[in-house]
Amino acid sequence: MSIPTAAPGLLTRREEFLARVIERLGTHPSDFQETIQQIAAAQKTALFRRAAGVLLPLVFRESSPERLSDEGEFYFQLIKRSPHVPQPGDLSFPGGMLHPLVDDFLRLLLIYGPFPILRGAARRYAATRDREAFRIITLFLTNALRESWEEIRLSPCHVSFLGPLPTYSLTLFRRTIFPLAGFIENPGLLRPNDEVEKILKIPLTSFYRDELIGCYAIEAADQAEPGEPKSLQFPCLIHRDAGGGEEILWGATFNIIIRFLEIVMDYRLPEWREGRVIRRTLHSDYLTGRLSSYDSFFS
Numbered sequence: 337m338s339i340p341t342a343a344p345g346l347l348t349r350r351e352e353f354l355a356r357v358i359e360r361l362g363t364h365p366s367d368f369q370e371t372i373q374q375i376a377a378a379q380k381t382a383l384f385r386r387a388a389g390v391l392l393p394l395v396f397r398e399s400s401p402e403r404l405s406d407e408g409e410f411y412f413q414l415i416k417r418s419p420h421v422p423q424p425g426d427l428s429f430p431g432g433m434l435h436p437l438v439d440d441f442l443r444l445l446l447i448y449g450p451f452p453i454l455r456g457a458a459r460r461y462a463a464t465r466d467r468e469a470f471r472i473i474t475l476f477l478t479n480a481l482r483e484s485w486e487e488i489r490l491s492p493c494h495v496s497f498l499g500p501l502p503t504y505s506l507t508l509f510r511r512t513i514f515p516l517a518g519f520i521e522n523p524g525l526l527r528p529n530d531e532v533e534k535i536l537k538i539p540l541t542s543f544y545r546d547e548l549i550g551c552y553a554i555e556a557a558d559q560a561e562p563g564e565p566k567s568l569q570f571p572c573l574i575h576r577d578a579g580g581g582e583e584i585l586w587g588a589t590f591n592i593i594i595r596f597l598e599i600v601m602d603y604r605l606p607e608w609r610e611g612r613v614i615r616r617t618l619h620s621d622y623l624t625g626r627l628s629s630y631d632s633f634f635s
Contacts, residue, residue, distance in 0.1 A: 344541055344544050347409070347540050347541055348407055349406055349407065350396050352406075353410060354394075354498070354519060355457070356600060357394075357498045357499065357517060358457045358458045358461065358498050358499060359457070359461075360499075360599050360600045361498055361500060361517060361599065361600070363461065364499075364502075364599050366473065366500045366502075368469065368472045368473055368500055368503065368514055369466075369469045369472050371503045371512060372387060375387055375512060385505065385511055386433060386434075386510060386511045386512070387511075388431060388433050388434060388479075388511055388513050389432075389434055389439075389475075389476035389477065389478075389479030389480035389483065389514045389515075389516065390428075390429040390432075390483075390513055390514070390515050390516070390592075391430050391431055391480040391481065391483075391484050391495070391515075391516060391518050392412070392429055392501065392515050392592065392593070392596060393412065393414075393429070393430065393484075393490070393495075393518055393519075393520050394410055394411070394517065394518070394520065395410070395411050395413050395519075395520045395521075395523070395537060396409070396411075396519075397411065409540075410540045411540065412538045412593060413523075414427045414428065414429060414535070414536055414537075414585070415427070415429070415430055415487065415528065415532045415533075415534070415536075416428075416532065416536060417531065417533065418530060418531055418532055418533040420530055420531065421531045422622070422623050422624055423622060423623070424622070425533075426586075426587065426589070427575075427583055427585045427589055428588075428589045429480075429515065429589060429592070430483060430484040430487045430490065431480045431483045431487075431515075432479075432483035432486070432487070433479075433483075434476065434479045435479070436475075438482070439476075439478045439479045439482060440475060440478075442478045442482060443471075443474050443477075443478040446474075446478050446481065446492055447474050447478075451493050453477070453481070453492055453493075453495050453497050453518075454474065454477070454497045455497075456496075458496070458497050458498055458499055459497075462474070462497075473500050473516070476500075476514040476516060477516050477518075479514075480514075480515075480516055480518075481495060481518075487528065487529055487531055487532055488526045488528050488529070488532060488535060489526055489527040489528075490523055490526060491523070491524065494522055494523045495518040495520055496521065497516065497518055498516075499516070499517055500515070500517075501516065501517060501595060501599070502515075502595055503515070504591060504592055504595075506588055509623075513588060513592070515592050515596075517596065536575070536583065538585065540597075542573060542575065543573065543594075543597060543603065546606045547612075548573055548574045548576075549571065549572070549573060549574075549605070549606045549608050549611050550571075550572050550608060550612040550613065550614055551569050551570075551572070551609050551611055551612070551614070552570045552571070552572035552584060553567045553568070553569050553614065553615045553616070554567055554568045554569075554570065554616055554618055555567040555616070555618070556618055567615075569609070570587065570590075571590065571594075571608035572585060572586035572608070573585040573590060584614055584616075
């Protein structure tokens with residue numbers, strides 16, 4: 337990996353790392369405006385895709401909880417999708433579909449209300465973009481925060497906007513994701529709804545441990561057509577919880593996090609094909625959300 341040796345150390349220093357995130361995301365070109373224009377132009381065609389805002393939530397745990405400290409560790413706060421929704425068992429960001437009228441109304445309250453979530457350097461960077469780009473970024477920020485409240489009862493008052501990330505178009509769904517990073521401070525009691533099995537935290541430093549980067553081999557339960565590959569392979573992160581269990585981070589969420597680390601930390605993904613292979617069988621109802629599509633096995 338061609339990663340600066342000082343990179344992991346920066347991940348332990350709260351204010352320095354947050355300032356870097358805001359500066360890097362704030363100066364990185366945003367494709368939100370261009371992408372939403374493309375979606376609007378394709379609205380009545382076979383190429384139409386739905387737009388969804390998601391929150392990339394960062395939390396910080398101090399090294400010494402007994403006293404205030406700038407030293408500690410950053411985590412991505414993700415959700416595990418329940419068996420009742422499409423892509424059950426996958427790890428993802430909180431977020432969901434854009435509702436233009438509702439989100440545009442709420443946007444005015446969140447951005448210009450008594451407790452604005454867009455403030456400080458992040459707001460100044462956002463304001464340097466043209467007026468329409470600013471409107472679209474704040475529209476999807478509102479969308480992501482509304483969905484985060486609905487899914488896990490994360491209050492917008494506890495979120496500080498850090499910046500937008502490049503959009504990401506899904507393969508299995510006609511959907512384009514508009515990700516935005518936010519810092520969560522004192523989130524209070526989070527209560528997942530029935531779309532969420534649980535909330536979990538993944539340390540940013542996990543992505544610098546080569547042994548946790550693996551190869552996720554997906555096989556369809558139905559027999560592949562002659563000549564088609566029996567499985568598809570994707571990079572993944574193997575997350576080990578305190579109880580010894582494992583969760584696999586892959587797909588869109590994994591790729592968006594990697595893009596975040598590339599922009600902020602000049603990160604380079606290790607050679608994942610040389611890592612541990614994790615195998616999973618996907619059933620046809622993986623796209624609709626049923627228990628049978630939860631089946632998986634590891635090697």
